[in-house]
Amino acid sequence: MSDRIGLTGIVAEACHGVLEHEKRAPQRFVADIVLECDLRRAGTDDELASTVSYADIAQGAYAVLTGDSVDLIETLAERIAAVALAPVAVEAVEVTIRKPQAPAGVPFVDEVTGGPFVTVRREHDREVVIALGANMGDRAGTMADAVRALTAVDGLEVVACSPLLETGAVGGPEQPDYLNAVVVARSRLAPWTLLDELHRIERNHGRVREVRWGARTLDLDLIQVGDSTDDFDLRFETEELTLPHPRAHERAFVLVPWSRVDGTAQLRTAAGSEDIRELIDGLPAAALDGIRPGPAWDPL
Incomplete structure (x- = not known):
């Protein structure tokens, strides 16, 4: 409470x-x-x-x-x-x-x-977008557990979840391929309260933050809080959290699964609120070539 x-x-x-x-x-x-x-x-x-x-x-x-x-x-x-x-x-x-x-x-x-x-x-009843990723252990099982953990967070209602996509690692040391997905939810929680919940779920699934952009059992990123279409999204930058996520607009492993769960979604960038499908079209071909279907899942 x-x-x-x-x-x-x-x-x-x-x-x-x-x-x-x-x-x-x-x-x-x-x-x-x-x-x-x-x-x-x-x-x-x-x-x-x-x-x-x-x-x-x-x-x-x-x-x-x-x-x-x-x-x-x-x-x-x-x-x-x-x-x-x-x-x-x-x-x-x-x-x-x-x-x-x-x-x-x-x-x-x-x-x-x-x-x-x-x-x-x-x-508050704001839309929130959460990106999930894992490239260690039972990737699909861990991510399904994470979605179920999100549904148990008081003040957060999971609305929909994208299919799983498999992608190559971007940045950091050489490491295994990732499974990625995006969850769309609604929440009354303050953004850093929600961030604390995401970190708690990561820790419960063995996440250790030692190597930046290194391999991980589970990664939960808060991408956007609120609807940027109507300028109702939260915009701020702190040492701990920046909203919207400052690199989401250039990450195919976020944009593509997000488009699979909400094809009309928009993300705020430096240019304003932009259609994520247009952001995808503007990505380098190499970024999209590395994305392929993952295993079937139904975490909800």
Whole structure:
């Protein structure tokens, strides 16, 4: 279960409501916000970048409360939820809006905790693309186990998996050929939380990170989070993770299996959001000649 950050009792005087006098005479509105995040990394590295600035969330919520007049507190809750979901670390949010001075025709206990309220919960539901590869041991068996492990990750729903393709190793020392595949899933998880899960699955299957681009029992790469077609993909670069994957656009062993599971997919490159089929067409012939069908599998 995700960790939580809470902001309670954000108060603003504003003119929201269905009745005409509510649009002229300010009254009190109170917002409570609970953010669901994975705070393990922040608790370890003590870095603001690993968590959420509650000051930014509070100021964003206050701007909504004091902004354009709306009829319904449901609308305020929805707009504040959108603000609170924006930081990369946030996985889900719960927003409660109280209207303690609402003209309901009955008395309420007080002007802070009384009165009508609405609560909404919203969570991310982003497409994620994960590339799988293995060139040691029981390659197909290990990759099938990895897909099943992905289906067990809380907050991740595997939607589809490509056929297995066999490819020659690219870069690094001389080594055996790879089996490669791509999984398309949907997730509410923050990207580094998902990355931690991928690394955990790799370790559970004997992955040891000693030689860069060396042979491996299992490799799981996070390629893209969000749909680049509508500019909803996450874009950032840290020492640990860059999104989208900086070399995916030139890797046939990623693009070709991805095209087999989603022929309309797009990947963000320096030139913008590009059709992966066009990226494949632009690859050197030698890169594509080395790709051949792998063994049949049905990991789902």
